[in-house]
Amino acid sequence: xxxxxxxxxxxxxxxxxxxxxxxxxxxxxxxxxxxxxxxxxxxxxxxxxxxxxxxxxxxxxxxxxxxxxxxxxxxxxxxxxxxxxxxxxxxxxxxxxxxxxxxxxxxxxxxxxxxxxxxxxxxxxxxxxxxxxxxxxxxxxxxxxxxxxxxxxxxxxxxxxxxxxxxxxxxxxxxxxxxxxxxxxxxxxxxxxxxxxxxxxxxxxxxxxxxxxxxxxxxxxxxxxxxxxxxxxxxxxxxxxxxxxxxxxxxxxxxxxxxx
Numbered sequence: 001x002x003x004x005x006x007x008x009x010x011x012x013x014x015x016x017x018x019x020x021x022x023x024x025x026x027x028x029x030x031x032x033x034x035x036x037x038x039x040x041x042x043x044x045x046x047x048x049x050x051x052x053x054x055x056x057x058x059x060x061x062x063x064x065x066x067x068x069x070x071x072x073x074x075x076x077x078x079x080x081x082x083x084x085x086x087x088x089x090x091x092x093x094x095x096x097x098x099x100x101x102x103x104x105x106x107x108x109x110x111x112x113x114x115x116x117x118x119x120x121x122x123x124x125x126x127x128x129x130x131x132x133x134x135x136x137x138x139x140x141x142x143x144x145x146x147x148x149x150x151x152x153x154x155x156x157x158x159x160x161x162x163x164x165x166x167x168x169x170x171x172x173x174x175x176x177x178x179x180x181x182x183x184x185x186x187x188x189x190x191x192x193x194x195x196x197x198x199x200x201x202x203x204x205x206x207x208x209x210x211x212x213x214x215x216x217x218x219x220x221x222x223x224x225x226x227x228x229x230x231x232x233x234x235x236x237x238x239x240x241x242x243x244x245x246x247x248x249x250x251x252x253x254x255x256x257x258x259x260x
Contacts, residue, residue: 026067041053043228069112070111076089085119110136113132116132121158121159126163150177157192157199158195173196186221187220190219191228193219194232194235197235198235206242214236
C-alpha cells in the first residue's frame with residue numbers, strides 16, 4: 001500500500017513538477033527510445049520497472065500535450081497489469097474532460113480514450129466503457145486511423161466478455177485479429193487469440209478454447225513476450241483442467257483469474 005500511495009502522490013504532483021522543470025524537455029528520439037524500453041519491460045513482466053521510468057519521466061520533464069497524454073496512457077496500462085485499476089483510471093481520467101481532450105491530436109485522443117474505456121471496464125462500468133469505445137471507433141474511422149481499430153476492437157471484446165455476451169465478444173476479437181494481422185502486430189494477434197479462446201472457454205467449449213490458446217502461443221514464437229505467454233498458459237491450464245474434470249455441468253462458466 002505504501003508503494004501505491006507514493007505513486008499516487010507523485011502523479012498528483014506531476015503537473016507542478018513539470019512546471020518547475022520547464023527548461024527540461026525530451027527530444028523525439030529520446031522519447032521513442034523511452035517508449036520502446038517501457039514496452040519491452042512490460043512484455044517481460046517488469047511492470048514495477050516500467051512504472052518507475054514513466055513516473056519519473058512524467059514528473060521530471062516538460063512535455064507537449066500529446067507526449068504527456070501518451071505517457072499517462074502508458075502509465076495507466078502499466079498500472080492495469082498489476083491490478084491497480086483505480087490508479088489506472090486516475091492516470092487518464094483528466095482526459096475525460098472535453099477541454100483537455102481538445103488539446104490533443106486526433107490520434108492521441110483515440111489512443112487515450114481507448115485506455116480510458118479499458119479502465120472503466122476494469123472497474124465494472126461496462127456501459128460507460130461501451131459508449132466510449134463506440135464513439136472512439138467512429139472517430140478513428142472518420143479520421144483515417146484504421147491502424148488503431150484493432151486496439152479498440154479488442155477492448156470491446158473484453159467488455160462484452162465481461163457482460164457474458166460471448167458471440168459478440170468473439171466477433172470483435174476476430175475483427176481485432178484481422179486488423180492486427182494487416183499491421184503485422186504479432187503481440188496484438190496473440191491477445192486476440194487469447195480473447196477468442198476465453199470466450200469459448202467461458203461458454204464451455206474447452207476444446208475450441210485450447211485450439212485458440214495454442215494459436216496465440218504459436219504467433220509469439222521466438223519473440224520475447226513472457227508476460228503474454230504467462231497469461232496464455234495460465235488461462236489454457238484452466239481450460240485443460242475443465243476438459244479433464246470427471247464431472248462437468250452442461251453449461252459451465254469459468255473465468256480465469258488472470259483475465260482482465
